[in-house]
Amino acid sequence: MHSCFCSGISVLLLTCCSLACSEPIYKSVDSEGRVSFSSKPPAGARQVEQIQIQPGPTAAQIEATKARAKRTIEQAQERGSPAEEKRQAKMAASEKVRDAQTALEKAKVIQPEDWQHLAGGGRHLKQSYFDRVKHYEAAVEKATKALHAVR
Secondary structure (H helix, E strand, O other): OHHHHHHHHHHHHHHHHHHHHOOOEEEEEOOOOOEEEEOOOOOOOOEEEEEOOOOOOOHHHHHHHHHHHHHHHHHHHHHOOHHHHHHHHHHHHHHHHHHHHHHHHHHHOOOHHHEEEOOOOOEEEOHHHHHHHHHHHHHHHHHHHHHHHHO
16 A cells, blocks of 8 residues: 555656656566566566656637636626525515515505595595505515515
8 A cells, every 4th residue: 555655756756757748657566576667677577568648738728718617707706696686586576575564564654635525524544545455465466476476
């Protein structure tokens, strides 16, 4: 287990060095079956193989990837997350309920024109007052249902 870990570390170090120095890397297997990696083929190895290291991305490719990632993040922020969209929908629905409740309270305020004066000297509220209040109560109910639907 320890030798596998050391081999892995040595491969990593040799890979980094070879990328920096552009030297070939050789994988060899000795007579006892141990695998080693080096920058020169060792003498007496049973099997030697030159490993081709693929070059890393160019500076232009790295910059293009960074630009693509930046655009993706910006697009995601423009669209907003589903949770954010739901939060905004809840806020808008809550505001509509508050607006409807405020309008209802204003509609309930009795104005002088809401009274019908009777011939005998009395007065009572006109049907238009009750219709107005009923209309705004329905608006509050509709806005409340819309809020519950969003939640």
